Amino acid sequence: MTVRAVVFAYHQVGVRCLQVLLARGVEVALVVTHQDNPAENIWFDSVAALAAEHRLPTLMPTDGHANELLAAVRAANADFIFSFYYRQMLSPELLALARQGAFNMHGSLLPKYRGRVPVNWAIVQGETQTGATLHEMTAKPDAGAIVAQTAVPILPDDTAAQVFDKVTVAAEQTLWNSLPALLSGTAPRLPNILANGSYFGARKPEDGRIDWRQPAQTVYNLIRAVAPPYPGAFTEINGKRLVIARARLVAVDQLTCPDLPPGLQIVDNTLFGICGDGRAIAIHDLQHQGRSISSAELTEMTNT
Structure with a gap:
């Protein structure tokens, strides 16, 4: 039947x-x-x-x-x-x-x-x-x-x-x-x-805003949860929205930065997100308006 x-x-x-x-x-x-x-x-x-x-x-x-x-x-x-x-x-x-x-x-x-x-x-x-x-x-x-x-x-x-x-x-x-x-x-x-x-409930793009004061694992979970093709986790510098499209949590014994404030930082020409517990997230693809930007571009953006 x-x-x-x-x-x-x-x-x-x-x-x-x-x-x-x-x-x-x-x-x-x-x-x-x-x-x-x-x-x-x-x-x-x-x-x-x-x-x-x-x-x-x-x-x-x-x-x-x-x-x-x-x-x-x-x-x-x-x-x-x-x-x-x-x-x-x-x-x-x-x-x-x-x-x-x-x-x-x-x-x-x-x-x-x-x-x-x-x-x-x-x-x-x-x-x-x-x-x-x-x-x-x-x-x-x-x-x-x-x-x-x-x-x-x-x-x-x-x-x-x-x-x-x-x-x-x-x-x-x-x-x-x-x-x-x-x-x-x-x-x-x-x-x-x-x-x-x-x-x-539903999530909105604004829910992807990163609070760098949180522990690194919490921030990394958010980055993974809304990575492209979703809207992406983001932070802002001088009014410019920067989306972290690809990243990796750094192991505890590889890089800790207790003296650096939370947020985007360049260490040895490499881009990291420093979190509230001193641990770091290595950022492999940072985007502005859909285009990947370099560490040098980020530095220029930060100083303007």
Whole structure:
């Protein structure tokens, strides 16, 4: 028997999970995705383009709660509703239209890091692992019963983009492995104990401002968490915003600078960020207005 689904999806996880459904023989009756924001750096693949390749009916509503969307989902007569990195909460009225359930793929090991941009937050908080979780959708975000999850490591120098690549694969594996049981009605429903987790909101570019008075590990976590293609961690000199695009935490026994004040410093013609605990971060790519600048340019900028 063919299983019908409505898929709300965006971003890389949306593309890969939609491909999993198609590979498993699910009939995708409707795809709902977002129009790309011209002000955003679109570094990921397009759900809309994938849907067009497969000639799947597609909507890109500006209002996720519009009556027209509700009517379209109702007309799709779906057994399941899936949400794969779709950026809006689905209303209880929408969720109720799925005869066999509505499920979301979240980029963390729930109940930890419920909410927005979980990969970035996990790195900011210094986590050593994260993952992907398939769970039931409820009116409360990321709060439904867990079907399955897959963990991935966060290595000490991983950036958010590198971890996101791992999470994308984890999401694909989680869906691929759990889908047969889900479609047959035999998938587990594991408790999602919210008291054991955490909720985090969206991040803004301004949240990337560096406070050099903090310990070096804290600063380095921020740099990794928002490194390009995200907006980047930044500092300012004479009103000029400088983005640290690539850096590395210096080992404790290699360079400590207790006599240098926190901030950008040039030591032996090498650029470092000195932090509040005296430890240093070696800066390999410092950018101003999207262009890499040298130590000499930084010196000139500092003196003007």
